[in-house]
Amino acid sequence: METADLNDYTVIKEGEAEILMHKKNKVFFNKAQVNNRDMSIAVLRAFISKRKQEHDAMLSKRARSSGKVVEKDVSEVSKEGAPTENGEDNGKTNGEEHEASSKDGSKEAAKTTYEPARRELKPPRVLEALSASGLRALRYAREVEGIGQVVALDNDPASVEACQRNIKFNGLMSTSKVESHLTDARVHMLTNPKEFDVVDLDPYGAPSIFLDSAVQSVADGGLLMCTATDMAVLCGANGEVCYSKYGSYPLKGKYCHEMALRILLASIESHANRYKRYIVPVLSVQIDFYARVFVRIYTSASAMKNTPLKLSYVYQCIGCDSFHLQSVGRSLPKHNSVRYQAGLGPVVPQDCTHCGKKYNMGGPIWSAPMHDQEWVTSILNGVKSMKDRYPAYNKICSMLTTISEELPDVPLFLSLHNLAATLKCTSPSAAMFRSAVINAKYRVSGSHVNPLGIKTDAPMEIIWDIMRCWVKNHPVKAQSPDHPGSVILSKEPSHQADFSRHVGSLSKAQVKKVARFLPNPEKHWGPKVRAGRQITSKHVSLIGHEAVNGHLNGHKEAAGAEEEEEEEKEDVVEDEPEMKRQKITEVIASSS
Structure with a gap:
């Protein structure tokens, strides 16, 4: 590896790690991903703590069970060793007793030597499958207490060179814990099944090509952290691409x-599921321009059968905001076991019962809880206790606070403004609408994805009845009879909404005036240009006018310098014949 000239690099510090970034766009780095890295460190700290608790609980359970076995063995031995009524020792001679005791002694010795090794919990091994500059791996190694070896992979030579340079730049702690390799992450994960306690996937774009190998490389009970930045595809811009x-x-x-x-x-x-494994989500967040999920992976052929119960298709009305979920499978009790069958359907008729329009069908999606509220509370408390160690503390704290108040068992959400737009009416305040839902004996909460999102277990009939009652007090202009809003308002409400203010209409964070949705700290806070690509004027929306102009001006200056060098070379080349002629003339004159 060549010696680095510090004049060509910029030192970037994030958390306790520092990296050297080349002034040219050789290795990918995005400052906006600090939220991602901070959230990952918070989850990793909670995982290490939870892993130790589970290990201690397992050891205590084994100790209790082994204690019962020992007591049982002792009682049996005492019975066998007791003399019979005839004064005999159950047919055992002294030699046999001595031999049995020696065997028991050897077993105890073997058990004693094996027990400490079995009880020891090794530090978790972490794999960062796509390391780029290595900043994430360095922060894991330097900031997460109790972490083991961190393996950083990349198949780009420039990225591996940069990662190795940054490892050395961060000192002895990093060189002893972080190792960087030039290899295909998929091959490495496939050839190391169940070898890593934590696998981190953060690709530029879709993670789909890495998922099959990633789920195989995670140890039982391990943690898979996965990022997807192709949100346009996932959000419906190209449905066929998302399906593929x-x-x-x-x-x-x-x-x-x-x-x-x-x-x-x-x-x-x-x-x-293809490898008799299943996932348990602990945290799923949508931050800025990407999705980030944290799931634990276990192996169980029987538990895997519950997967169809956790997946659902979505029916979305094209005329109004009504949506319904159709479970892929169902379970039925059969004697002492469970029988699995296909889900019953359809859950909706051909036409929407509210506005008369057709449905679009999407999915299947994960309809089980995508957060573990116990984990979320633990992560949030950990973040608050180490406030100074998170550069993006305000952002991740506000997001975790909002997630902690979400209804975990309610998939998707409604938009209050969309409901009002369908009816062409003014929108009620969020507190007023939530009060009406709570007064109707249903649950309601916000969503960390959208400030105007409303999660509720109330059926769509109740939601539209609440809006009908609102419109009666706030009349709207007459619309076309075929308009979805007109069809909805033509029906009388079967439920009379109560808009009186309920104490639960505001969340605890709102009562305490805790900021939940923060603005971006800088302009152009979003995705960046892929490493190695030439920056042009079309990248203004990503990095801004100043950065583009500075980069282009730098290229012009470099090009101008190259042109001057070429002109000097041409002048030298043009002068060479004249110099030769002068030399020949001098030689001829001297000879004459």
């Missing part, structure tokens, strides 16, 4: 970003 990559068809709606998370979870589950 993830096996689900997306729908365009206000909930499309949450649907993207659930499509990604369903895809990971599908890959895991």
Whole structure:
């Protein structure tokens, strides 16, 4: 590896790690991903703590069970060793007793030497499959207590060279914990099954080509952290492309970003099922321009059979905001076991019962909870206790606070503004609408994906009845009879909404005035140009006018310098014949 000239590099510090970034766009780095890296570190800390708790619980359970076995063996031995009524020792001679005791002693010695090795919990091994500059791997090694070896992979020589340079730049702690390799991550994961306790996938674009090998390389109970930045595909811009990559068809709606998370979870589950494995999501977030999921992976052929119960198709009305979920499978009790069958359907008729329009069908998506509220609370408390160690503390704290208040068992959400737009009416305030839902004896919460999103277990009939009652007090202009809003308003409400303010209409964070949705800290806070690509004027929306102009001016200056060098070379070449003629003339004159 060549010696680096520091004049060609910029030192970037994030958390406790520092990296050298070349002034040219050789290795990918995006400052906006600090939210991603901070969230990953918070989850990783919670995982290490949870892993230790589970290990201690397993050891105590084994100790209790082994204690019962020892007591049983002792009682049996005492019975066997007791003399019979005839004064005999159950037919055992002294030699036999000595031989049995020696065997027991050897077994105890073997058990004693084996026990410490079995009880030891090794530090978790982490694989960063697509490392680029290595910043993420370095932050894991330097900031996460109790972490083991961090393996950083990349198939780009420039990225591996940059990663190795940054490892050395960060000192002895990094060189002892982080190793970088030039290899295809898919091959490495396939050839190391169940070798890593944590696998981190953060590709530029879709992670779909890495999922099959990733679910095989995670150890039982291990953690898979996966990012998808192809949100346009996942949110329905190209449904056929999404289906080819993830096996689900997306729908365009206000909930499309949450649907993207659930499509990604369903895809990971599908890959895991092929190897008799299944996932348990602990946290799923949509941040900025990407989706990020954290799932634990287990192996169980029987538990894997529950997968169809966790997946659903989505029916979305094209005229109004009504949507319905159709479970892929169902389970029935049969004697002492469970019988699995296909889901019953359809859950909706051909035409929407509210506005009379047709339905679009999407999915399948993950319809089970995509967060573990116990984990979310633990992660949030950990972040608050180490506030100074997270560069993006405000962002991830606000997001975790919102997630902690979500209804975990309610897939997707409604948009209050879309409901009002369908009826062409003014929108009620969020607190007023939520009060009406709570007064109707249903649950309601917000969504971390959309500030105007409303999660509720109330059926669509109740939702539209609430809106009908609202319109009665806030009349609207007459619309065409065929308009979806006119069809909905033509029906009388079967439920009379109560808009009186309920104490639960505001979340705990809103009552305490905790910021939940923060603005971007900088302009052009989003995706960046892929490493190695030439920056042109079409990248203004990604990096801004100043960055583009500075880069182009730099290229012009470099090109101008090259032209001057070429002109000097041409002048030298043009002068050479004249110099030769002068030399020949001098030689001729001297000879005469």
